[in-house]
Amino acid sequence: RKEVEQDPGPFNVPEGATVAFNCTYSNSASQSFFWYRQDCRKEPKLLMSVYSSGNEDGRFTAQLNRASQYISLLIRDSKLSDSATYLCVVSRGTGGFKTIFGAGTRLFVKA
Amino acid sequence: SQTIHQWPATLVQPVGSPLSLECTVEGTSNPNLYWYRQAAGRGLQLLFYSVGIGQISSEVPQNLSASRPQDRQFILSSKKLLLSDSGFYLCAWSLRGGVRQPQHFGDGTRLSIL
Numbered sequence: 242r243k244e245v246e247q248d249p250g251p252f253n254v255p256e257g258a259t260v261a262f263n264c265t266y267s268n269s270a271s272q273s274f275f276w277y278r279q280d281c282r283k284e285p286k287l288l289m290s291v292y293s294s295g296n297e298d299g300r301f302t303a304q305l306n307r308a309s310q311y312i313s314l315l316i317r318d319s320k321l322s323d324s325a326t327y328l329c330v331v332s333r334g335t336g337g338f339k340t341i342f343g344a345g346t347r348l349f350v351k352a
Numbered sequence: 353s354q355t356i357h358q359w360p361a362t363l364v365q366p367v368g369s370p371l372s373l374e375c376t377v378e379g380t381s382n383p384n385l386y387w388y389r390q391a392a393g394r395g396l397q398l399l400f401y402s403v404g405i406g407q408i409s410s411e412v413p414q415n416l417s418a419s420r421p422q423d424r425q426f427i428l429s430s431k432k433l434l435l436s437d438s439g440f441y442l443c444a445w446s447l448r449g450g451v452r453q454p455q456h457f458g459d460g461t462r463l464s465i466l
Contacts, residue, residue: 272452273452273454275454282440282462283459283460284442284457284458284459284460285396285442285457286457287454287455287456290452290454328395328396330454340386340398340455342395342396343395344394344395345395
């Protein structure tokens with residue numbers, strides 16, 4: 242079993258839709274959580290950190306459930322420019338050295 | 353603000369040839385530095401990380417090596433490339449201060465082995 246698991250998708254949604262991505266992690270010692278976005282043939286870029294209380298950045302909302310070892314990302318009012326692969330990232334230990342990237346979920350937003 | 357530079361952007365090398373990829377970070381001191389590889393359609397695999405000059409830790413045994421000759425310089429090398437070394441190589445940095453610091457990536461090097 243992978244330490245970080247994501248639904249690979251792809252998710253095909255129309256513009257304006259709300260889409261949710263889920264991620265589970267297996268190591269209960271995990272301490273920090275992030276969502277990254279990766280466009281085709283580009284480097285991953287930090288989208289947002291995920292805090293225990295949940296956090297929102299514009300159309301994006303991230304939630305963390307430590308008891309269930311589950312992280313989510315909600316995108317509201319999808320735009321064409323949101324089309325990308327979304328990576329769930331989990332870190333533990335000192336200095337973030339045990340940083341595990343999920344394989345990613347692909348999103349296609351269509352007009 | 354901090355920036356990370358990685359070069360070259362694209363590289364085509366024959367099997368058995370040597371490799372040197374370079375990464376530098378500007379705008380910060382004492383960063384943690386990382387090398388990742390991403391095979392086509394796959395997730396990121398951590399290859400090496402470094403907490404300081406001359407300090408390298410390897411995550412996956414392979415024919416690659418890394419060095420950190422200066423605080424903000426990280427080099428990935430190989431003496432003899434294999435076909436399986438093809439992939440997208442990414443350098444990343446993070447601030448010191450524990451696991452709460454996210455990693456930030458360079459533009460990557462797309463390596464093709466012929």
